[in-house]
Amino acid sequence: MVRQKKAPAARRRPMSREEALARQERQQRRRELEQESRELAKGPIDLPFFILVMLLSGVGLVMLLSASFPSAYYETDGQNPMSYFIRQGVFAIMGVAAMLFIGKINYQRFRGLAKPLLYLAVILLLLVIIPGNPFAFTVNNATRWLGLNATLRFQPSEIAKLAVVIYFADSISKKKDRMQTFRYGIAPYAVLLIVLAALVGIEPHLSGAILIMGAGAVMMLVGGIHWRWVGLAMGAAGLLLYLVLGVIGYNASRIEMWHNPWLDPQGAGYQLRQSLITIGSGGLWGVGLGKSRQKFLYLPEEHNDFIFAIVCEELGLIGATVIMLLFAALILRGFWIALHARDRFGSLMVVGVMTLVGLQTFLNIGVVTGLLPTTGISLPFFSYGGTALSIQLAEMGIVLSVSRQMKPTKAG
Known part of the structure; x- marks a missing residue:
């Protein structure tokens, strides 16, 4: 049996000295960047942003407890009126833990x-x-x-x-x-x-x-x-x-009721009508924390998409304005972090996360106040929904991770 000789492998062109030096420089630069990234990832998180997240999460839990108490009481026949709050609290703890953990990760790994x-x-x-x-x-x-x-x-x-x-x-x-x-x-x-x-x-x-x-x-x-x-x-x-x-057909009644919820006050227009009544009941200073009347099964989704109406009723225009200012401060601080991010990847991630928070907040408040048609959207950090809250806090961890490697800013 005659063995066939293998064809000789194609020989690579020997690397010139200049190419070898260029390759070594690229490898050295890559190692330096990786080392720099590891060192910067050990920096402190942005404290103002972290405080704002914790403030909104804490206030959100308090308002959820107040808004969900009646529904939980009736749904459990008085056995567990804090069921919604307890479940949301568990997910809030998990979310904060995820936020702190993600905040310590070098965001390049994402x-x-x-x-x-x-x-x-x-x-x-x-x-x-x-x-x-x-x-x-x-x-x-x-x-x-x-x-x-x-x-x-x-x-x-x-x-x-x-x-x-x-x-x-x-x-x-x-x-x-x-x-x-x-x-x-x-x-x-x-x-x-x-x-x-x-x-x-x-x-x-x-x-x-x-x-x-x-x-x-x-x-x-x-x-x-x-x-x-x-x-x-x-x-x-x-x-x-x-x-x-066919979204037009799906939302046709919602658009009509948005223009005038009193056309069908006990049907399709009931949700928005009750929301407007709830907001108006708060006045300037509100009826007091925990003293809402509309949450006693008058306002549907009072602990979910329409929780901001309960905020307006209990805390009034002043309290609702303070909460909106906290959201505005969080969003602006997030974009400030994006502007000072170390690279385009980190900057774009923060822009995306803060756009989601800002747009979702605007849409929810717009729907609750009648500025926009009802679309079924929750208020970040406030509305009931454990997994949504955990993911939102995890996204805040991404922003904190980017903030650890921010470019130094000039004093004064």
Whole structure:
């Protein structure tokens, strides 16, 4: 048997001295950057931001206890009137622990989560809309939850929002000048936003789709694309959402009741009518903490999407204004951290996270006060929802992680 000789392997061209030196310099620079990143990651977290998060979380728990007490009392036949508060408190502790843990991680490691988290979000969103899925839960004609039972469940849209922030930050930070082109800066991100918004909208969860598209659009704009592209992309995505999902028909009654809830005061307009009555009952100084009358089964979703109405009733215009100022201070401090972030990746992540918080806060307060149509959106740190609160606090941990490596600012 004659053995065939193996073809000689192609020999690599020997590296020149200049190329070898350049390679060594690149490797040395990479090691220096990694070492610098490790050293900077040991810096202190941004204390003002941390204090604002803890203040809002603490006030939110107090208001949740006040707003949920009557519902919990009636639902448990007086056995456990603090059930909502206890469960939310457990998730708040878990969320704070996650925030502190994530805050100590070098945020460069989050790059590795970009694609896996995005794939996971798409899979979970598909599981929600699969007909007959026993792990999907429907509440008020909307299937938005996955879980084992009514207690152990979560909204995949929360994971989708975080996935968009991390993936966009990782991808955009690598493209730099190519973000100004349609092929690299517009098309891939617009397609991704349309797909995710459509999956969330099918549930239907219009406010969740708005948050995803809004955060993505702001990150694209900050990443370097022209603002006209954002307008065109958002317009095209919104049009497709209306055509494919029939959102106009789904929200037609809500739009009508938004204009005049007294057209059907005991039906479709009842929610907004009671919300406006609740807000008006508070006056300037409020009726007092824990003394709300509307929370005694008059105002639906009083401990969830419409908890801000209870805040207005019990704390009045003054108290509600203070809480809105705390939200404003948190958002502004977050963007300040983004401006002083060490690199584009960290800056874009913080911009995405704070856009989600700011947009969600604006939409919730707008809905509760009648400024916007009812869309079913919660108030960050206040509304009942354990997994949502934990994820929100974890997102605050990302901001704290970036703040540990901020560029030094001039004194005075």
